[in-house]
Amino acid sequence: MESSELHAQLEALHPDSFGWALLCCARDVTEAESTLQAVYLKVLSGKAVFEGKSSLKTWLFGVIKKTAAERRRRKMLSRFRLVPLEDVIETTSSKTGRPRAPAEGHADASHSPDVGAYRNEILAMFRTELAALPRRQREVLHLVFYQDLTLAEAAEVMGVSIGSARIHYDRAKKRLKTRLIERGVTTNAGYGR
């Protein structure tokens, strides 16, 4: 693939990539941005090469997931001073990026003031319940509902078999629905349909 073509496709995928990076980084916007920069750095330096074995989106999401996991590990090691602290700081605060607060709900209030507080509250509740799910279940729901991937593609991104992905998917749906209903979020709750 030509570098200009790859650049264009990465640009088109950037919003989705950001959403996936957000999920992989526990909805920390700064960390998600740093992770994406690290991914683009891997692409530019040739450490991550798209070989066309899958779709670009699946491949990119796999790279994002691995990079986020690497950064998590590095941060954990830096806590025990096993990795120099500046390595983490350098990659966390990019040269152009400024530290920002987590994206929990306030984005709606700042960008679209017309959106009601009630809807924001429901979305915040939904995010909390989603974050409370086990990692695999959270990932599979995000990939299927948020990113509109098929279960097979989601399984590929997650690095598990399709059977395993299906099990996580069913359990996650059931669990999330139960929790949301317990908190009073139903079809009549008025969250935008």
Added chain:
Amino acid sequence: MQDMEDKDLETLFHQTRASDQRSATSFDRDWEAARSRLVPGRRASLRYAIAAACIIVIVIAVAVAVRVAGRRSTIPQQSARNQDLGQGLQGRPPGLSDDTTAARTPPLRGNSDSVSAPGGIGSPKRRVRHQYVRLATHEDRELLSAWRSPTEFLLKSPADDLLKVVPNIQDSMVRIDSR
């Protein structure tokens, strides 16, 4: 209706997605930030390469130094041994009679290989080597028999006399000097 369907979940996810996309960073900014970090990355890899080369050079230098030091320590030992043996051959080695040393031992100067054999039949060079070995083993034996441990005195105790002598029933342990 107190139930929830897949479509409801989908709606919630899509709303989250729309909210996230509004807070998403611009691609150009992230791409340029990554590009600006690319050059330090190359420098860092160069630094690692230089550090690795330095380590390899140091390891090789240490290995060479150890080897040279080992050779230096073995050469004096060999030369000292050769000198001792040379003296043993020239003088009277202990344990050998006058006729054997006088008849068989030619004067040696240093290494046995330096002994020339001018037109002799029956290879005097080989004979000298034979003597060399015999005398060496004899000397070694003598040295071993004369060797004492430097910590031998630690094994001596005041009660050694009592332990080495068979006690006499009528004998007293206390010895009084009658003078």
